[in-house]
Amino acid sequence: MEFKFTEDNFKRVEESISKYPHKRAAIMPVLYIAQEQNGFISGEVMLEVAKILEITPEDVLGVVTFYTMYHQHPVGKYHIQVCTNISCMLKGGYEIYRRVKNKLGIDNMQVTPDSLFSLEEVECMGSCGTAPMLAVNEDYYENLTNESTDQIIESLKNNN
Numbered sequence: 001m002e003f004k005f006t007e008d009n010f011k012r013v014e015e016s017i018s019k020y021p022h023k024r025a026a027i028m029p030v031l032y033i034a035q036e037q038n039g040f041i042s043g044e045v046m047l048e049v050a051k052i053l054e055i056t057p058e059d060v061l062g063v064v065t066f067y068t069m070y071h072q073h074p075v076g077k078y079h080i081q082v083c084t085n086i087s088c089m090l091k092g093g094y095e096i097y098r099r100v101k102n103k104l105g106i107d108n109m110q111v112t113p114d115s116l117f118s119l120e121e122v123e124c125m126g127s128c129g130t131a132p133m134l135a136v137n138e139d140y141y142e143n144l145t146n147e148s149t150d151q152i153i154e155s156l157k158n159n160n
């Protein structure tokens with residue numbers, strides 16, 4: 001299905017572009033606006049972003065696949081990213097990952113049937129000093145223990 005920015009979002013896109021000397025430099029904020037509108041970065045979104053920024057779809061794909069903040073598939077209301085890279089792994093990151101997986105009953109890159117949660121195992125999120133960590137959408141939770149991990153999931157469930 002074709003993707004077009006809403007009128008308001010297109011204004012935001014233009015504002016973002018105007019802050020840079022070259023259109024292509026606005027790729028990150030433009031993708032962010034697209035993801036906010038569409039929920040994830042589909043192939044159609046990438047085509048539209050490429051067209052607007054006058055770059056190739058491959059250029060867009062390169063950015064989308066490099067940064068964990070962009071999702072290529074639909075995600076839940078709470079997208080949980082658990083880091084299992086070296087620092088987190090050494091401090092129990094896999095245990096945290098397995099715990100979240102079991103609590104939610106979903107696997108990597110899956111969404112719960114009620115669309116409330118999705119799970120993703122990710123590489124370093126730049127919070128190695130406070131490993132192990134996970135992110136829920138844009139919020140980081142650090143120095144995790146089994147107990148604090150359970151509490152995070154429970155409080156998100158209770159928020160709904």
Ligand code: FES
Binds near residue numbers: 084125
């Ligand atoms: S290794 Fe997990 S945040 Fe860096």
